[in-house]
Amino acid sequence: MRQTIRSLFVISQFSLALIAPLSFADDAGDIGKMLRAGQTNEAIQKVDNALIAKPKDAQLRFLKGLILTEQNKTPEAIAVFSKLTDDYPELPEPYNNLAVLYASSGQYDKARASLEMAIRTNPTYGTAHENLGDVYAKLASQAYDKALQLDSGNATAKLKLTLVRNLVGNSGGVNPKVNPAPATLVAQAQPTKTAPAPVKADTSPAATAKTEVPVAKNESAQSKPKAAPAPDKDEDDVTKTVENWAKAWSSKDTSAYLAHYAKDFQTPKGESRKSWAEERRNRIEGKGHISVKLEGIKVSVDDNNATVKFRQIYSSDQLTANSRKTLVLAKQDGKWQIKQERAGS
Incomplete structure (x- = not known):
């Protein structure tokens, strides 16, 4: 674990290519x-000055949070990142940076909750996983320290405390890694001909640019047996469902858009489906323009369940986002519906 963070834009491991x-x-x-x-x-x-003209611009607001963090204006930075998580709950990076600010001020329970939200939004977000481990270690250190205050002769607690302190350091704090810029807020990168980078949140836009992954089709009869028609039909049906979902979103047809989600859809924050649907309706209908394009769709069907991975290019009058997305669908009453939605591969 890194013991210090010299600057939000200095350490190369923080994926400066994103800027x-x-x-x-x-x-x-x-x-x-x-x-x-x-x-x-x-x-x-x-x-x-830029936010006067574009007060809801997510890119500018994220940058303001970084500037305030660099200026050690923690309360103001927390306010900026907190509002970003409210307005754009699908983006994991604001949750991560919010957790860093909480941890820097000793609010480890809040840091843990923010990092868990970042991971829930994108389970493949490696930076958030590492930071969560650091926060858990600090919480463990506090717990063992309290145990020794209650029983100074507890040798087991003393040994565990020593081990944890060696892990997190003896400075009394923990310094998780800050994301210098969110990958999902970066404008669309040009496709490359290189293989895709390993799945992790802190990769450059070029490395995560569109890579076509064709769905397997029937090959020659000499090379393999003829595939059964049912799985191919299911794949086609799932693909059409996801494409229609994107079209309904783009046309701001919220009734058709919401109809693609199952009644038992796992909402991002654990709220009721009704509350989530109302929030989505207000957000979609409040946009002046929405465009949702899908690229590199890859479908995997297992009986009545399907997983769909693709690159989503979203643009509106307030935000342009290029990100990987995964949808988990289930076939219910002969109809494919979305049960889970998350950013990342």
Whole structure:
């Protein structure tokens, strides 16, 4: 575990490629350059001016949170990232950075909850998993310390406390890794001809650009037996269902959009399906323009269950996002419906 974080934009392991100027609008790119150069006062002034024209721009708001964090204005940064998680609950990076701020101020229970939300949003988000391990270690240290206060002769607790302190360090704090910029907020990258990078959240846009994964079809009779027609039909039906879901979303036909979700759909925050549906309806119908395009659709069918992975290019008057998405569907009463939805591969 890293013991210090020198700067949000210094340590190369933090995927600085995500801040490539070509991936941002002009304002966001300029602000990112200022922040990397340590010009936080100029950066905060420019981001505030840009937000006057685009108050709901997720990219600019995320950058403002980073600037405030760099300026050690923790309460203000927490407010920015908290509002981002409310407005864009599908993005895991604001949850991660919110957890870092909570951990830096000793609020480890809140940090744990935020990281669990980040992982729930994207189970393949490696940075959040590592940070959660650090937070758990700190919570364990506090628990063992309390046990020794109650029984100073408890040798087992003393040994465990020593082991945990060696893991998290003796500074009394824990410094999880901050995401310098969210992958899902980066504008669409140009496709590459290279193989896709291993699944993890902190990869460059180019590495995670579109990679076509064709669905297996019948090959020649000489090479393999003829495939049964039923699985191919199911794959086609699932693909059409997902495409119709995206079309309904793009046309802001919320009734058709919501009809693609099963009654037992696992909502992102554990709220009731009714509350989630009302929130989705308000958000979709409140947009002036929505476009949802799907690329590289890959379908896997197992009896009455299906998993669909694809790249989603979403754009509206407030946000442009290029991210991997996974849908889990179930066949209910002869109809494929979405039971689970998450960002990431």
